Amino acid sequence: MPTYIVLLGPPGVGKGTQAKLIAESTGLPHISSGDLFRENIKNGTKLGKLAQSYIIKGDLVPDDVTIDMIRERLCQSDCKDGALLDGFPRTTVQADALANLLSEFNGKVNFVPYITASEAVLLERLNGRWTCRAQGHVFHEKYNPPQKIGVCDFDQSQLYQRDDDKAETVTRRIQVYFTQTAPLIAYYRERGLLTEVNGGQPIDKVTANLLAVLRK
Numbered sequence: 001m002p003t004y005i006v007l008l009g010p011p012g013v014g015k016g017t018q019a020k021l022i023a024e025s026t027g028l029p030h031i032s033s034g035d036l037f038r039e040n041i042k043n044g045t046k047l048g049k050l051a052q053s054y055i056i057k058g059d060l061v062p063d064d065v066t067i068d069m070i071r072e073r074l075c076q077s078d079c080k081d082g083a084l085l086d087g088f089p090r091t092t093v094q095a096d097a098l099a100n101l102l103s104e105f106n107g108k109v110n111f112v113p114y115i116t117a118s119e120a121v122l123l124e125r126l127n128g129r130w131t132c133r134a135q136g137h138v139f140h141e142k143y144n145p146p147q148k149i150g151v152c153d154f155d156q157s158q159l160y161q162r163d164d165d166k167a168e169t170v171t172r173r174i175q176v177y178f179t180q181t182a183p184l185i186a187y188y189r190e191r192g193l194l195t196e197v198n199g200g201q202p203i204d205k206v207t208a209n210l211l212a213v214l215r216k
């Protein structure tokens, strides 16, 4: 039976970094719904065009379009042993839809690691982020500072703070995340699938804890 992992975590907790590390360690492909959207739109697929027609109007992409994209992705050969899902589901309705989808592959959600940290820790991490104008390289004042303040190490272009990474926006993003995902957290907890992992630890410790969860 394939293994499906749903990785949850608020903005700033290092979910993207951990997803890559876990994918490398387990050999399961990392499927980020954001990346799936971008790839489908970039490649002009039928589903990509459909998704774009909603995005252009400022509407949310309907769940069935997202589910269809994930289904196509899960049909690819590298997903035969399962996958690590990131960014989907976000709601309990989507969680039910995902359960139906995975049953088509004779599978189910096996693990839901929830990387979390206090709002203060998340704020500190997100507030110090600087992005390079040329290629989007990301630095952090404290955890990953560039060699020269305000300049990208890789291409020497200027670093700036994205609107998303400014203090008021960051506070709101974190609060919105906790409010919106509370029902989803409860959903997986009730089903005995959720395990909290302390995201306030160093990166390698978080990875070790996540891998321990997946070995259970």
Ligand SMILES: [Zn+2]
Pocket (backbone or CB within 6 Å): 132, 133, 134, 135, 136, 137, 152, 153, 154, 155, 156, 157
């Ligand atoms: Zn750069």
